Every structure is written in C-alpha cells, then in structure tokens.
Amino acid sequence: MRTAITSALVASLLPSFLQGQTPLVPVWSHTWPYGQEGSFNSMPWRDNHVAVDPITGLVHVTVDDEFEVASTRWDYLFTFAPDGIDLTPAPPPLLGSPAPNPMAFPANQEGTASLMARDGKVFHARERRNDTYGNVGSVHCHENGPRWQLSLGRDLFGSSDARLLVDEHGTIIFRRTQDLNFGFFALDPNGWIQWSRNFTGMLEFDCAVIVSNEVQAVREGTVHRLDRTTGEPLGTYPVLANQPITEISSNGTDLFFCYAGGNGSITVEERTISGDLVWTRTVSTGPPDDGNLPFDLEVDPAGRPWVITQLGIYVLGSDGGAEERFVYGARINDVAFSEDRAYITGMLDNAGNTTYLIAVDMDLTTMVAEQAYEPALVLYPQPASTTVYLQRAGRVHSARVLSISGQVISTLGAPFNRVNLEHLPVGTYVLELTTDQGRSTHPLVVAR
Amino acid sequence: MSRLSILVLVGLISHALKAQTPPIDLEWTALRWFGNGTGVITHDPVTNEHLWALQDDINTLNANDEVKLPFLPDGSDVAPAYPDRFNVGSLDHLVDLTVIDSVPYALMAHQNIGGVVQDQYWHLFAGAAELIIQSPEEDLLDVGLDMQVEADAIYVCGSSMVGTANNDRGRSIKTDLQGNVLWDVLWDPVGTDALGRFSSVALLGDTVVMAAFPLLVLFDRNTGTFIDTEDPAALTPPLQGDARLVAGSDRIHWACIQGNTLHFGYWSFTEGATGGGGAFFQTYATPPAGLDVVLGENGEWWIGTTAEGQGRLLRVGTDADLLSTSTLYASITDLDFVNGKLSITGKLDATNPTSYVLVGTPQP
Numbered sequence: 001m002r003t004a005i006t007s008a009l010v011a012s013l014l015p016s017f018l019q020g021q022t023p024l025v026p027v028w029s030h031t032w033p034y035g036q037e038g039s040f041n042s043m044p045w046r047d048n049h050v051a052v053d054p055i056t057g058l059v060h061v062t063v064d065d066e067f068e069v070a071s072t073r074w075d076y077l078f079t080f081a082p083d084g085i086d087l088t089p090a091p092p093p094l095l096g097s098p099a100p101n102p103m104a105f106p107a108n109q110e111g112t113a114s115l116m117a118r119d120g121k122v123f124h125a126r127e128r129r130n131d132t133y134g135n136v137g138s139v140h141c142h143e144n145g146p147r148w149q150l151s152l153g154r155d156l157f158g159s160s161d162a163r164l165l166v167d168e169h170g171t172i173i174f175r176r177t178q179d180l181n182f183g184f185f186a187l188d189p190n191g192w193i194q195w196s197r198n199f200t201g202m203l204e205f206d207c208a209v210i211v212s213n214e215v216q217a218v219r220e221g222t223v224h225r226l227d228r229t230t231g232e233p234l235g236t237y238p239v240l241a242n243q244p245i246t247e248i249s250s251n252g253t254d255l256f257f258c259y260a261g262g263n264g265s266i267t268v269e270e271r272t273i274s275g276d277l278v279w280t281r282t283v284s285t286g287p288p289d290d291g292n293l294p295f296d297l298e299v300d301p302a303g304r305p306w307v308i309t310q311l312g313i314y315v316l317g318s319d320g321g322a323e324e325r326f327v328y329g330a331r332i333n334d335v336a337f338s339e340d341r342a343y344i345t346g347m348l349d350n351a352g353n354t355t356y357l358i359a360v361d362m363d364l365t366t367m368v369a370e371q372a373y374e375p376a377l378v379l380y381p382q383p384a385s386t387t388v389y390l391q392r393a394g395r396v397h398s399a400r401v402l403s404i405s406g407q408v409i410s411t412l413g414a415p416f417n418r419v420n421l422e423h424l425p426v427g428t429y430v431l432e433l434t435t436d437q438g439r440s441t442h443p444l445v446v447a448r
Numbered sequence: 449m450s451r452l453s454i455l456v457l458v459g460l461i462s463h464a465l466k467a468q469t470p471p472i473d474l475e476w477t478a479l480r481w482f483g484n485g486t487g488v489i490t491h492d493p494v495t496n497e498h499l500w501a502l503q504d505d506i507n508t509l510n511a512n513d514e515v516k517l518p519f520l521p522d523g524s525d526v527a528p529a530y531p532d533r534f535n536v537g538s539l540d541h542l543v544d545l546t547v548i549d550s551v552p553y554a555l556m557a558h559q560n561i562g563g564v565v566q567d568q569y570w571h572l573f574a575g576a577a578e579l580i581i582q583s584p585e586e587d588l589l590d591v592g593l594d595m596q597v598e599a600d601a602i603y604v605c606g607s608s609m610v611g612t613a614n615n616d617r618g619r620s621i622k623t624d625l626q627g628n629v630l631w632d633v634l635w636d637p638v639g640t641d642a643l644g645r646f647s648s649v650a651l652l653g654d655t656v657v658m659a660a661f662p663l664l665v666l667f668d669r670n671t672g673t674f675i676d677t678e679d680p681a682a683l684t685p686p687l688q689g690d691a692r693l694v695a696g697s698d699r700i701h702w703a704c705i706q707g708n709t710l711h712f713g714y715w716s717f718t719e720g721a722t723g724g725g726g727a728f729f730q731t732y733a734t735p736p737a738g739l740d741v742v743l744g745e746n747g748e749w750w751i752g753t754t755a756e757g758q759g760r761l762l763r764v765g766t767d768a769d770l771l772s773t774s775t776l777y778a779s780i781t782d783l784d785f786v787n788g789k790l791s792i793t794g795k796l797d798a799t800n801p802t803s804y805v806l807v808g809t810p811q812p
Contacts, residue, residue: 136525151478151525177802178481191474193777198800 237275476523483803616644681724
C-alpha cells in the first residue's frame with residue numbers, strides 16, 4: 001500500500017517555475033497512493049493532517065481511505081518514529097464511525113477536521129456530512145486503540161469544523177454548537193469535561209490558541225480571553241478589523257496572528273498576551289485564487305512564524321524580520337514541528353490521489369534567522385508626544401497613519417522622514433509604509 | 449491505638465473520600481444543546497443500544513419536543529438528526545423510560561392547560577398503547593414519579609389527590625406489557641410521618657416496595673394487597689423526602705435527600721434496616737437536587753445527585769460502606785448500569801440548557 005521514495009526523486013518532481021525559491025528537501029518521506037477525494041465540503045485538506053507528540057516524538061498522520069478498501073470507517077492513522085521508521089500496525093487504525101444508516105450518512109462524507117497528539121494519546125476531531133441536517137461532529141482519543149470519544153451533535157449550517165488544542169492539562173475543543181451558538185469545552189486527558197463556555201450569536205470563532213494559562217480565541221476582529229483552568233472570561237481586546245484572521249498561534253508567551261489580504265498579501269502580527277502589538281509584517285504572496293491564501297500559522301521551536309499556503313510556506317524571523325518562501329512542488333495540507341524537524345503533509349497531485357509526508361531538518365530554514373536583518377525602520381522617540389522621526393534605508397513610496405482598527409487618519413507627504421503627532425490623541429496607532437519591498441506596518445505610540 | 453495512628457488513619461480515610469474524578473474509565477460522552485437537565489438514559493437489552501431521551505426545549509428538530517437518541521455501545525451517534533420524537537402535550541415531560549427490543553415504555557407527566565382547572569395526570573405508554581392515569585375525582589393533581597418494567601408487567605408509582613384536605617395519596621399501578629391495568633392501589637399516609645406519594649418503586653421477590661419516606665410501603669406483587677410498612681432509616685426526627693430505590697438480590701438499597709444531607713442505606717426482610725445515620729450520609733453546603741440510585745457489580749451500588757454546583761457520584765459497597773465520592777463538572781439527574789458500564793446524564797452547566805450523557809467502566 002505504501003511506498004517510500006527518495007529525496008532525489010522528490011527533488012526531481014519540483015517544477016521549474018519554482019526555481020528561485022528554496023525547495024524543501026526531505027530527510028525522509030513516505031507516500032500513499034490515495035488520500036482525498038475532495039468531495040466533502042470542498043476542503044482539500046480536510047482529511048490529511050500531521051501531528052507530532054511533544055512527549056514521545058512520534059509523528060502521526062491521518063490519510064483518507066478514499067476507496068474505502070478497509071471498511072466504511074473512512075480515515076487511516078499512520079505513525080512514524082522521528083527517523084522515519086513506520087510504526088503503524090498492520091492494518092492501520094481506522095478512524096471514523098461506521099454508517100449504521102446509509103440514508104443519514106452518505107458514503108465517505110466524513111473526515112478528520114483536526115489532529116493533535118500528546119503523551120501517547122492521539123486526538124482527532126471529525127465531521128460527518130448529514131444530508132440537509134448539516135454536519136455531525138465528534139472528537140476521539142486513541143491510545144493503542146480507541147480510548148474515548150465525545151459526540152458534539154450537529155451543526156445545522158455545516159460550516160463549522162471542530163478544532164482541537166492540546167496541552168499537558170488535556171484538550172480544548174471549540175465548535176459551533178446549537179445552530180446559533182458556539183462552544184468551548186475543556187477535557188482532561190481521560191476525556192472528562194472540566195468546563196464549558198457558551199457564546200451566543202451566529203458568528204464563528206475563526207481560531208484559538210492556548211498561551212500561558214489562557215485560551216485566546218478570535219471572532220470578528222476581537223480576541224476573547226478565557227482562563228485555561230476554569231473557562232472564566234478574562235476580557236477582550238481588538239485586533240485588525242475588517243480582515244478575517246486566518247489563524248492564531250503562540251510561542252508560549254506571545255501570540256501571532258495571520259491575516260489574509262484580498263490583494264495577495266499576508267499580514268502577520270506578534271502581540272503580547274494582553275494584546276499589545278509587538279510587530280506587524282506584510283508579505284506579498286500571489287493571487288489568492290492560485291492557492292496563495294494562507295490557511296495555517298505555526299510557530300516553530302525557534303519562535304519563527306510559518307505561514308502555510310497550499311503552494312508554499314513563508315517563514316519569518318522571530319522578530320518579524322527576515323523572510324523566506326519554501327516550496328515542495330506539491331500541495332501542502334498541514335505542518336507540525338518537533339524540536340529539530342518540520343513534518344509536512346499534502347498531496348503530490350491535484351487529483352489528490354497521492355498523499356505525501358516529508359520530514360525536513362530545521363537546518364534548512366536557519367537561514368531565515370541568520371540572514372542579516374536590516375531593520376526596516378527606526379522610529380524615534382517612542383513613545384512620542386509631538387513628532388516622531390523615521391530612519392530607513394531604501395526608498396519609501398508612501399506612508400499613512402492608521403488607527404488600530406485600520407482607519408486612515410492621515411497620509412504623509414515626502415520626504416517621509418517625520419510624522420507630526422500634535423493633532424493625534426494619546427494612544428496607539430499604526431504607521432503603514434509602502435517601499436520597494438512591499439507594504440509594512442509599525443506600531444506608533446503617542447503619549448503626553 | 450496511638451494518637452498518631454489515629455491521625456494517620458483519619459488522614460487516609462480523608463484521602464480516600466476526597467472528591468475527585470469518578471473512578472471510571474470514560475469511554476464516550478455525547479452533548480446536545482437542549483434538554484436542560486431532563487435527560488433519561490436507558491439501554492435496550494435486545495438491540496444493545498443506549499437510548500438517551502431529552503426534552504428538545506428549543507425545538508430544533510420538531511414540534512414533538514421529546515426526543516430519543518440512540519447510541520451504539522461504542523458511543524457512535526446513530527441518528528443525531530433522525531431521533532424518535534414523541535410528546536403528549538405542550539406541558540409534558542418524560543419521567544422514566546425503558547426500551548426492550550425497540551418497544552418503548554414511557555411514563556410521562558402532562559398538564560392540561562386547556563381545562564378550567566389545570567389538571568395534571570400521568571401517561572403510561574406501553575409500546576403503542578397509552579394509559580392515562582387520573583385521580584378518582586377529576587381535575588385534581590396526579591403525578592407519576594417512577595416506573596419499573598419487568599418481564600411480564602409494568603409497575604408505576606406516584607401520587608393522586610382524592611379530596612380537598614390532606615388529600616395526597618400514594619398510588620401504585622401494575623399493568624401488563626400492553627398497558628392493561630392489573631391492579632391499582634391508593635395508600636393513605638394519615639397516621640404516619642410519610643408524605644402522600646410514592647417516589648420510587650422496586651421489586652423484591654413477590655413484594656412490591658414503594659418509597660414514602662420515612663417509610664417503605666409493601667404490597668403483594670400479584671394482588672396489590674397492602675402488606676406492611678417498614679422504617680429503613682430509623683432516624684429521629686424521621687427522614688422525610690423523595691427517596692429512590694433499587695433492588696438487589698435480597699435487599700432494597702435506598703437514598704434520600706433531607707435538607708442539605710444525602711442519606712443512604714439498605715433494608716431487607718432478614719436484616720432489617722441498615723444506614724441513614726452514622727456514617728451513612730453526606731452533607732453539603734447546599735441542598736442536593738435530583739437523585740438516582742443504580743445497582744452495579746459485585747454488590748456495589750451508585751448514587752448520583754447534584755450539590756454545590758457539581759455532580760456528586762457516590763460509590764457504595766455491599767454493606768452501604770462509602771467507597772468513594774467523586775465530582776463532575778456537570779449535574780447528575782439519571783443513572784443506568786448495564787453490561788458492566790455506568791451511564792450518567794444531566795445538565796452540562798448552570799448557564800445554558802446543554803445536556804450530556806457519558807458511559808464508562810468502573811475501575812476495580
């Protein structure tokens with residue numbers, strides 16, 4: 001069923017149009033001659049996920065059994081040692097529920113919505129298409145076989161995927177619940193519910209992350225902070241308005257936000273746990289319709305944000321500085337990290353009939369941190385009361401001052417070397433510059 | 449015994465009884481965003497399905513506001529959008545449910561809001577048959593509280609009003625499995641400390657045992673003839689409250705809430721009363737609410753209730769010795785024990801109507 005292919009073979013698959021970008025060269029890889037029929041809710045990455053257990057170092061992958069060769073349970077779970085040795089039992093564990101009522105559950109309309117692993121346990125969230133009754137969600141724990149599961153009932157709109165967060169205290173699940181509500185549930189590692197938090201209203205939470213002792217979740221430009229231990233609300237703070245936040249991630253202390261611009265750009269921000277902006281960076285990608293939309297954001301062990309699109313991975317420096325695009329010449333569905341490697345899974349062909357998993361040494365990407373990072377801009381003094389001065393190498397084409405909600409407050413004229421702040425109330429603003437390297441934004445603090 | 453030994457022993461006992469996650473290997477949980485603590489969990493011994501009944505109080509599915517959700521033994525959600533639906537009126541609610549070979553036996557309460565007097569009465573569904581149970585004098589309040597389905601008959605209990613003063617009577621009815629009445633008895637508590645209702649029913653051989661605490665009221669199983677009363681707690685002042693009963697091989701195990709205290713014990717023809725006082729109670733800062741008792745394995749039994757905002761699960765040994773106390777984030781309203789697995793249902797938290805059911809295997 002499975003074949004191992006060499007790095008050389010993978011490298012030969014790289015199409016020529018990707019020359020000039022850094023290819024991902026695996027230290028080991030696996031492929032499967034199946035993986036995704038792509039018919040369920042048109043989400044090509046629905047079934048194919050990778051997760052690394054931070055305690056055991058094992059790498060887990062879910063792959064869709066699109067031909068249902070084994071049973072009417074629809075996904076496989078494969079496990080690899082860090083050195084690429086396949087530890088998957090034969091036959092591989094099957095995920096998903098059998099369909100006792102074919103009228104209610106059309107064949108193969110089920111998939112893995114999220115995959116996490118910790119301390120020998122593998123957690124996977126599942127969604128099942130249920131005719132006109134939306135999706136039926138569930139979360140399962142595997143530990144040498146099925147351990148526990150949680151049925152989440154239906155989401156009439158079928159628009160919400162159950163998502164998982166995992167830490168040493170257990171699992172956080174978030175998903176649309178009743179048709180007009182959204183719920184967060186904390187489970188201990190054995191599946192016992194520790195707390196729940198219900199949010200009313202149609203709007204979904206786009207993403208969430210565990211940081212320190214908080215769960216922070218984003219909905220409609222507002223970050224909601226929940227106590228990790230109790231689920232009690234700790235307040236909110238705004239983030240960039242009018243742009244859907246694709247993903248949120250954390251380095252353990254700070255948060256990273258990723259926004260998809262409609263013009264083929266991606267904005268990444270680092271914020272403190274209380275929402276204070278540390279830096280923001282905009283990266284030009286390419287036409288969104290060509291697979292350049294980001295769908296995932298991960299922070300690697302070196303604290304560098306990785307923005308993942310189907311066509312490539314943008315790795316930024318931990319200070320938002322250096323940037324490199326990595327490509328594999330194949331569709332990327334998911335990325336996970338161990339201490340020294342990145343594991344990437346996706347589809348080798350557009351038909352979705354071949355799934356791959358590659359392991360990449362972090363050494364490949366250290367250039368991002370090692371690149372001489374020329375500060376894009378020095379603003380001084382900060383905070384400022386009447387005037388702030390700009391010092392920057394390279395040409396500035398235009399400059400604007402924005403509110404933190406994105407409203408344009410003023411447009412600067414050349415030579416762009418100072419900003420008059422006298423008319424601005426005390427507060428935090430955003431200075432947006434357009435240069436030869438693209439658009440960038442920088443915090444601007446006015447204090448008196 | 450030295451003082452140190454006593455302290456160590458007390459410390460060990462305190463540790464053993466410390467509130468904690470239930471001693472259960474959890475296998476599956478299901479959530480629904482309605483129900484508000486009205487859940488009843490049962491198991492069909494023929495199809496091997498778990499049936500979870502809830503009041504669909506947000507009417508997500510249909511105007512028939514009671515739903516019966518089937519689950520396979522491994523927790524697979526068989527019909528999340530296609531459950532059975534049933535109801536008997538706008539102010540109805542399910543009291544108890546048993547399902548055998550896909551035939552439902554349901555005891556439901558109903559209030560007729562269209563009448564001059566808003567009469568309350570019982571509905572007993574035995575498959576397709578329906579038996580409406582009202583007081584001998586109409587337009588009075590009748591409440592069904594418990595049901596026990598045996599191989600050949602159904603036993604239900606509750607209360608009926610028969611007059612205008614001191615008028616509550618314990619009522620028990622036996623029907624065949626088609627809902628035909630075999631006997632129907634009223635019991636007058638006058639002269640006792642008992643409340644005028646039977647809160648629970650259990651069967652011990654040829655005896656039907658009704659709870660009207662502080663008393664157990666005994667009837668002949670075949671004829672419904674009154675036999676005697678027993679005081680299973682023997683407490684002073686008497687233990688009054690709506691007790692729950694479950695029958696073991698030769699004992700009636702019971703639990704009863706009075707004020708902030710949950711009492712428990714057992715009674716048998718040969719041993720008499722054990723429990724109630726002494727070590728056989730748990731006291732909470734707030735009055736417990738909701739109560740159920742089920743028989744486990746190896747003579748153990750389980751008590752579920754809700755106090756201080758948490759579900760409270762008590763594991764009780766053969767001799768009513770308290771083996772463990774556990775807490776759940778959620779409330780506990782109903783228990784079931786079958787095939788070595790304990791099922792628990794209730795309301796997930798106080799702030800919304802979400803209901804849960806969970807199934808797990810007790811640890812040794």
